[in-house]
Amino acid sequence: MGLHGGATLSGFNRQALFDFLDDLMGKIYCPVFIVSDEDVDDIRRQVEEEPRFQQSGGFLDGRLAVFSKEVVMDHLVEHLAEWVAKSPALSALKAWEQEHDEAKNRLFFDLTCLEPDWPAYVWQAADIDEVDPAYELATVISTNLLNRLNPVVFDVESISTPSESPTGRALRQVSLGRTSVPGDRLSDRMVLPGDVFMLPGDNEDELWINVSPACHTVGRAIPNGDGTTSREPVRLHLLRGKRQAWPKNEGSLKQMNSKDRSNSIIIHTLKDEHPYKFVFSDARIEEWEAIAEHRVVRLLPPFITRVQQLHSAFMQSEGLPRVTIDLYAS
Numbered sequence: 001m002g003l004h005g006g007a008t009l010s011g012f013n014r015q016a017l018f019d020f021l022d023d024l025m026g027k028i029y030c031p032v033f034i035v036s037d038e039d040v041d042d043i044r045r046q047v048e049e050e051p052r053f054q055q056s057g058g059f060l061d062g063r064l065a066v067f068s069k070e071v072v073m074d075h076l077v078e079h080l081a082e083w084v085a086k087s088p089a090l091s092a093l094k095a096w097e098q099e100h101d102e103a104k105n106r107l108f109f110d111l112t113c114l115e116p117d118w119p120a121y122v123w124q125a126a127d128i129d130e131v132d133p134a135y136e137l138a139t140v141i142s143t144n145l146l147n148r149l150n151p152v153v154f155d156v157e158s159i160s161t162p163s164e165s166p167t168g169r170a171l172r173q174v175s176l177g178r179t180s181v182p183g184d185r186l187s188d189r190m191v192l193p194g195d196v197f198m199l200p201g202d203n204e205d206e207l208w209i210n211v212s213p214a215c216h217t218v219g220r221a222i223p224n225g226d227g228t229t230s231r232e233p234v235r236l237h238l239l240r241g242k243r244q245a246w247p248k249n250e251g252s253l254k255q256m257n258s259k260d261r262s263n264s265i266i267i268h269t270l271k272d273e274h275p276y277k278f279v280f281s282d283a284r285i286e287e288w289e290a291i292a293e294h295r296v297v298r299l300l301p302p303f304i305t306r307v308q309q310l311h312s313a314f315m316q317s318e319g320l321p322r323v324t325i326d327l328y329a330s
Contacts, residue, residue, distance in 0.1 A: 179268075
């Protein structure tokens with residue numbers, strides 16, 4: 001997206017540009033470029049000095065560039081391609097969007113050829129199952145889309161090497177982003193396995209994670225004696241997690257990951273960049289409606305799937321007599 005600017009941004013013009021940039025960059029992840037025949041260094045300085053644009057990733061996370069009109073007018077496409085190639089995020093977005101659009105078209109062609117009214121049938125089936133029809137339809141579309149994606153041809157040179165050597169904090173932030181979704185990004189209409197809560201009255205270093213199957217997170221309609229129906233409360237099976245100290249070395253990290261694996265699991269960088277240990281025997285039942293406002297994050301598959309698998313094995317475990325070396329005494 002292109003904008004026009006000038007070296008003498010002031011008063012209403014400057015504020016209008018800043019307001020537009022702030023609104024745009026907060027809603028749409030896209031590259032934005034300003035082309036001007038004025039002093040581009042001064043334009044860039046004015047935008048960079050605006051407090052709203054001081055983000056952790058630098059100048060608008062590297063998404064905004066200022067170009068001189070005389071430099072790019074004859075070679076605009078080349079300049080933009082070079083700029084995008086320098087940003088791993090923009091380069092990945094460009095490649096992803098191209099394949100995503102092709103897969104989306106394949107998906108709707110395929111399903112519509114099978115049955116033109118397929119969304120209505122999915123919606124009707126969800127209604128019968130008493131699950132959120134909008135969520136169910138979105139799940140059908142996203143699952144089918146994912147499995148129709150061809151291997152995306154990324155610009156390996158652009159995305160394989162960060163512009164700077166990764167810090168520990170950067171790696172922790174990436175780990176957090178790929179394994180979980182913040183609570184304020186989640187729909188309050190749905191609760192799913194992996195939803196994590198910080199309940200009132202608990203210590204700040206304690207969390208509770210929902211391991212109930214997805215089909216148990218839907219309140220069923222219960223018929224009343226007078227012909228009406230009421231909604232069954234959704235009860236969640238929660239496991240307690242306690243924040244752990246950072247491992248000091250490779251040995252302590254290995255011990256953390258392997259200790260008590262039959263009755264607990266460690267989830268790394270779950271909250272505040274700390275690992276949390278969830279013990280399968282430390283559980284409680286809570287109603288979703290009572291704790292919905294205390295949800296802080298959702299652990300995504302396959303990570304929550306692994307938690308559920310290990311918890312299921314723990315619930316079915318049988319104690320066996322201890323075997324000592326005396327059993328093999330001569």
